[in-house]
Amino acid sequence: MTTHSNSYDETTDVELDLIQGGDEDDSSTGHDHDNHNHDSHDDEYDSGYDRGELSTEGLDLEERQALRRVVGMSTELTDISEVEYRKLLLERVVLVGVWTEGTAEDTENSLAELKLLAETAGSEVLEGVIQRRKKPDPATFIGSGKVQDLRQLVASLGADTVIADGELAPAQLRNLEDRLKVKVVDRTALILDIFAQHAKSKEGKAQVELAQLQYMKQRLRGWGGNLSRQAGGRVGAAGGGIGGRGPGETKIETDRRRINTKIAKLRRELKDLKGSRATLRQERRRNSIPSVAIAGYTNAGKSSLLNNLTGAGVLVENALFATLDPTTRRTTTSDGRVYTFTDTVGFVRHLPHDIVEAFRSTLEEVADADLLLHVVDGSHPDPLAQIQAVRGVLAEIGASDVPEIMVINKADLADPIALAPILHREPRAVVVSAHTGEGIDKLKLLVEASLPQPDIAIDALLPYDRGDLVSRIHSEGSVDQLEHTPEGTRLAARVHPGLAGELAPYQVAPTH
Numbered sequence: 001m002t003t004h005s006n007s008y009d010e011t012t013d014v015e016l017d018l019i020q021g022g023d024e025d026d027s028s029t030g031h032d033h034d035n036h037n038h039d040s041h042d043d044e045y046d047s048g049y050d051r052g053e054l055s056t057e058g059l060d061l062e063e064r065q066a067l068r069r070v071v072g073m074s075t076e077l078t079d080i081s082e083v084e085y086r087k088l089l090l091e092r093v094v095l096v097g098v099w100t101e102g103t104a105e106d107t108e109n110s111l112a113e114l115k116l117l118a119e120t121a122g123s124e125v126l127e128g129v130i131q132r133r134k135k136p137d138p139a140t141f142i143g144s145g146k147v148q149d150l151r152q153l154v155a156s157l158g159a160d161t162v163i164a165d166g167e168l169a170p171a172q173l174r175n176l177e178d179r180l181k182v183k184v185v186d187r188t189a190l191i192l193d194i195f196a197q198h199a200k201s202k203e204g205k206a207q208v209e210l211a212q213l214q215y216m217k218q219r220l221r222g223w224g225g226n227l228s229r230q231a232g233g234r235v236g237a238a239g240g241g242i243g244g245r246g247p248g249e250t251k252i253e254t255d256r257r258r259i260n261t262k263i264a265k266l267r268r269e270l271k272d273l274k275g276s277r278a279t280l281r282q283e284r285r286r287n288s289i290p291s292v293a294i295a296g297y298t299n300a301g302k303s304s305l306l307n308n309l310t311g312a313g314v315l316v317e318n319a320l321f322a323t324l325d326p327t328t329r330r331t332t333t334s335d336g337r338v339y340t341f342t343d344t345v346g347f348v349r350h351l352p353h354d355i356v357e358a359f360r361s362t363l364e365e366v367a368d369a370d371l372l373l374h375v376v377d378g379s380h381p382d383p384l385a386q387i388q389a390v391r392g393v394l395a396e397i398g399a400s401d402v403p404e405i406m407v408i409n410k411a412d413l414a415d416p417i418a419l420a421p422i423l424h425r426e427p428r429a430v431v432v433s434a435h436t437g438e439g440i441d442k443l444k445l446l447v448e449a450s451l452p453q454p455d456i457a458i459d460a461l462l463p464y465d466r467g468d469l470v471s472r473i474h475s476e477g478s479v480d481q482l483e484h485t486p487e488g489t490r491l492a493a494r495v496h497p498g499l500a501g502e503l504a505p506y507q508v509a510p511t512h
């Protein structure tokens, strides 16, 4: 990403324009690998089309009326072209970050990622500003002088939202809103908002709502008397724009007690849902079906990899956090043993703690797995930072001990020279492309070799009415010899302990 200023002065506040509008070359933003091209102010709404998120179906009556008021039309919503519609729904956003540690590039990468997050949430990013400071200003995040500059910038661009690249304390948020006169959102609220948009299952929705309520509860006091955050109060992709989706103002402004009651109710619901998920997992475990979890940074290509490995047909989107609900697919090893792949929620730098907590039961899929495929986007400018962020979350959910294979994806886009340091550090890494299929066979072999092996030798004679056990030996174990005798099927095989127990009555030789 190109910046307008090279003068990173340690002592003074330096403002960097990161995201350039209008005529600037988009390649300068350094993340065109994602095919996002939203920098222009006046066109380019195409990636929204790709994600198919322009459906007007989700709008309720109030939103339809609001939209009609805005365009001054008495016709039906469907008369408005999709592009017009999209323009009306976009929040016009200015990003602001504080560079306190690391290199300028780290801060720029973080802001570039914030831009993708904002676009995923359905915003149009007009400008990005970074201020060099020793630490964020406790009152206003950026220095008070810079707040004035930002206010002018916001006014001149006609922005309606400012997104801070960090988690704002309630007072910082209130002060910034007071001074900037527009809505202010932080990175955490933005991520929660994306999760709210993408949650599909009952469990996913409950998890997101729980995380949002926790976030809001801590900020109850900070929000009194500020700009309205009434859900549906402005035209937004799903009502209310960033920070307005999910539980709206009505819930927030009542009182802490009501929020606590709701939190308790959600926790109970989640406990029940967790129970059924655990039963399924136990069932898999009882049958000793090995499980492989696919984890990694958001947009690394986890769903694409699952599709390539299993033909799962899972939706793949060039959007952050497209998958929130775990998807499990069965597959077989080359010698016919059944095992599963589970694709789960993507990770991101500074994944809000409330999210990790709320998604704990989902993330336990990863902690419980026999093997972990850690997918890395090999074409990303800073894959090592992503690897670090993922490992941080893995540690937080107790999954550090799960044996891991690192899968460096998007080999078709990646620069082999840039991958060298990762391959050096991660000797078990496999380079693949979920798109071209490069490296996938090698990965499959490595996965098969890393699965827990059935290791109890049996020699059983199974009567012909126990064909069910014969097929289980085939799918769960490894058959060495098979013979059809007048009394039944005689099998020498290696199986897992659970199956060995069930076969005990049919043993013709002691186990060893």
Ligand SMILES: Nc1nc2c(ncn2[C@@H]2O[C@H](COP(=O)(O)OP(=O)(O)OP(=O)(O)O)[C@@H](O)[C@H]2O)c(=O)[nH]1
Binding pocket: 296, 297, 298, 299, 300, 301, 302, 303, 304, 305, 315, 316, 317, 318, 319, 320, 321, 322, 323, 324, 345, 346, 347, 409, 410, 411, 412, 413, 432, 433, 434, 435, 436
């Ligand atoms: N060129 C290229 N693009 C890929 C490859 N694998 C995935 N992609 C693209 O990367 C984007 C993200 O892919 P997904 O499979 O949805 O990634 P994910 O990790 O499941 O994403 P989240 O669910 O958002 O965390 C999509 O646009 C894919 O088409 C690859 O091997 N090569």
